[in-house]
Amino acid sequence: MRRRIPGLAIAVVTIVGAAGCGSSSDSTSGASASGSGKTTEVKVGIVPIVDVAPLYLGKQKGFFSSRGIDLAMVSAQGGAAIVPGVVSGQFQFGFSNPTSLMLAQTKGIAVKSVINACTTTGNTTTDVTGVMVKKDSPIKSAKELAGHTVAVNTLKNIGDTVVREAVRKDGGDPSKVKFVEMAFDQMPAALAGGQVDAAWMGEPAQTIARSQGARSVTAPFAETDPELTLATYFTSTKLTQENPDLVKRFKEAVAESLTYASAHQDEARQAATTYTKIDATVLKNLTLPLWPTETNLASVEKLASLGEQDGLFGDAKPDPKALFQ
Incomplete structure (x- = not known):
């Protein structure tokens, strides 16, 4: 039986860059909750693919602003480029595949996954990649x-x-x-x-x-793996310790966004046009991933095993349970 991690588990992704988060009020203390009248600017490193459409849709629907988060997305080529930015403080959160996060872990980089991002459709003929x-x-x-x-x-x-x-x-x-x-x-x-x-x-x-x-x-x-976790949203271990309230609010907003996108796929497709160049024909034919709020730990462990087999991690051994639970 496959083992799943609750969507409230912790994960983060980032992009290399200068430190400094930036906030409209209080970006470090975590005091700016949804009911305080203050907002926290939160930057998320993303890859500009359809997988991240729920974030854009969630921002449009107010799922982040209702929790005191002013969300901004910044594009990168891949998850490996995002991790250093999260650790440096350029981004508070990031979108990254499990392999990138395990590579970071084996190099002693302190990151944590906070919530699932997307999963394969399991269709071996037409999938999201x-x-x-x-x-x-x-x-x-x-x-x-x-x-x-x-x-x-x-x-x-x-x-x-x-x-x-x-x-x-x-x-x-x-x-x-x-x-x-x-x-x-x-x-x-x-x-x-x-x-x-x-x-x-x-x-x-x-x-x-x-x-x-x-x-x-x-x-x-x-x-x-027909249930392969493709990516999660993650953050630095430091942020989980220093601002757990922000992590909690971000996690809740992402969960609401994923659930909404799953139930409103046409709106998710349309949201993708805000950050990619997609014409009408391409838009209607896009293959969307699944957007569950839970990370499939068994599938991540399979990626870890394959990465070890291919020599990705050198002499180190990743620990998916520590990173994705």
Whole structure:
């Protein structure tokens, strides 16, 4: 049986940058609650993909302002770029995949996950990410990615980990896949132009690529685990100790946002247009992730095992229970 972590567990993600949070009133004491008339400016490091739509929707609906939070989102290429910013104090919270957070943990960086962000749909044909190839590519399956160049948004992270697992499960040699780093929004053009043989794309990139004739050869998140936790929102351990009230209010607002987005998917799609360039055709065809408020610990432990197998953590060993509970 799969073990789940309550959505009130603690998690955070950040982006490298100068310290200093900034607040309209009291950004460090935690005194500015929803009923005090004061608000706290909260910056969240995010990756501009459809997965974070609930945050934007929750801000629009007032789920954060009603709890005394003035929410601001700042984009980064991937979760690995966000962690240092959270630790430095540039961001109070961040969006990051579990592998990035476990990498931080094994390097002695004090972060904690606070609440789930998104989960795979479990659909191995059409998921929130897919490895896309050109329509006329000779690559027909995951195992045939061996010997070819595949773009991922961040090297030595969750992308190459799950792509390797998809290749491995399909009978191919994962060690022969050549990975290159590239931002999601650059991937459709790079694939069409022949700069890479394949690209592991999130949304809206993969829907844009499909509209240009590309096709998917594997959905590696779903292939790895049909209930895989893709990302959580996290913060620094320091913030959980110094401002537990802010963490609590942020967590509550995110939980309400996730629940609302799950029940109002058309509104979630529309919210994605505020931070990505999506036309009407792409918008209606987007594959959305699932947005439960609980983190699937068993799936995170699987990512930890795969990361160890691929040598991501060096001689260190991640402790998912300590990080995600």
